[in-house]
Amino acid sequence: MASRLFRVCGALRALRASSAALGRGPRPLAGSSRPASTGDMPTDEEQATGMERKVLDTIKQGVDPYCINPSKPFGGTKDDPHLVPSLTNVRLVGCICEEDATETYYIWLHMGKIERCPSCGAHFKLIPYEMP
């Protein structure tokens, strides 16, 4: 147990040293709004992996491929339709019409064609989207 612990500690220290040397990863908490740390808790920057790392990196690039952030508001008029990103040339969307509505109207959107909600008349338009 103890030997394993030392190995993990050593590996992490080495990781931190190398990332600092490369000049890319920030040292723990440096440059953040937090006070200078006295301990050595790792941050997500240093330790996230797999899908978590992918999301972290894409968000850092300023893109939101998994629609994590709330979508930008659109007017829904003909000139300012709701832009719906899609990986294919068709996507099903649900229109809630207004905040307190108890029903959702589902509409199939096709590439290059503006569709309207049968209830409130809002305009929807499909836009092509590529995964980063």
Next chain:
Amino acid sequence: MTHQLHQYHMVDPSPWPLTGALGSLLTASGLALWFHTNTTTILKLGLLTLTLTLIQWWRDVVREGTFQGHHTKGVQKNMRYGMMLFIVSEVFFFLGFFWTLYHVSLVPTPELGAEWPPTGIVPLNPLEVPLLNTAVLLSSGATVTWSHHALMQGNKKEATYALMITIALGIYFTALQLSEYMETPFTISDSVYGSLFFVATGFHGFHVMIGTTFLIVCLARLVNFHFTTSHHFGYEAAIWYWHFVDVVWLFLFVSVYWWGS
């Protein structure tokens, strides 16, 4: 890995739901068999199956979250909802005991002497060990918050020490409850008072032991660099659970120990 189009975690096939269900069935049947026929084989088999399932299932979850990175922000949010719902279900579990207490104590039946506590029952003094227990649990709530804030600010050393103090307080509480159980002048078969007292405080005691175990696992994970300053939901869930256990004790102390005596 195939190109994933969403941030969610599609879990791999796992044997643990099956063995968990089997373990639960064996434990429940085993308990009934133990009460009725005084044999403990099935119960032991059930508890063993359940324990092995829990250890391996949670080990897999730790691997998926910490080492494979499946626990993205969206997945963490769903786990928050899961833990909240679980704690709500626990609240209702304990609500049943409080309902029972007020049902039987507000209008005590003539069979019990038409008084509460029932005739012949000498209750514990709430201002001795139960008060100490209250202080112990409230303190552990403060130290665990200290640990959590230290962790979020990146101070691993302080987070570790504060968590160790919390665990020590948890173990101290269990030890105090055990010594109280050995000294109580009534037993579980002394009218509804004894049954309710031991079932309610006993289940609470089980929850304290589970919460302590949960915190011990978090301590091991903290020491082994599993947590980051912003991703440590396992620890947060343990803290929520610990606070829940703390609050249940406050209600038990006020209702069962204090008002009920």
Next chain:
Amino acid sequence: MIPRWTAVRLVAQGRNFATAAGHDEGSSARTWKILSFVVALPGVAICWVNVQLKKKEHSHERPEFIAYPHLRLRTKAYPWGDGNHSLFHNPRTNPLPTGYEDV
């Protein structure tokens, strides 16, 4: 000039909607550390002293045994031991249905 990654990080933090990292004012750990050592743990110590003091005042007389029908129920034997002793049996304080064991 702010390094590029600092700016990116600050933006990322602003976007971070996880509740865990949302509220770190800086000295909150210190506040809770002080609360733990100044309020909580002394509270435990005071309650412990209180227990020790009250323990001395205890009379060691136990109530006389009366075979009330609603107490010492044995409608079914306990599924352990001889079926007559509770799991936390204390011969000094817990009488059996027939009375205290040591008299």
